[in-house]
Amino acid sequence: MKKTWTRNDLIEEVSNNVGLPLSESSKIVEQIIEEILFSLEEGSDVKISSFGTFSVKNKRSRIGRNPKTGVEAPISARNVVTFNCSNILKAKFK
Numbered sequence: 001m002k003k004t005w006t007r008n009d010l011i012e013e014v015s016n017n018v019g020l021p022l023s024e025s026s027k028i029v030e031q032i033i034e035e036i037l038f039s040l041e042e043g044s045d046v047k048i049s050s051f052g053t054f055s056v057k058n059k060r061s062r063i064g065r066n067p068k069t070g071v072e073a074p075i076s077a078r079n080v081v082t083f084n085c086s087n088i089l090k091a092k093f094k
């Protein structure tokens with residue numbers, strides 16, 4: 001079974017590959033995540049070259065249906081974060 005990567009796994013990998021202590025690696029990873037979140041909150045897309053683009057999309061309100069009961073229910077408008085992978089990343093999985 002494949003393991004789900006966590007934030008701590010990412011911090012450990014940065015620490016091992018760069019040679020920094022875990023505390024410094026943690027600060028770096030946390031700062032990167034904060035910058036991505038801040039940019040998305042401001043409405044900007046975040047493009048990471050050779051990886052992909054994070055963006056915020058506005059979804060309209062609509063009528064949905066409970067698949068179990070078939071009862072219709074309104075779904076409110078909301079913002080969602082989407083990720084589109086780059087062609088380089090797509091090519092690695094062909």
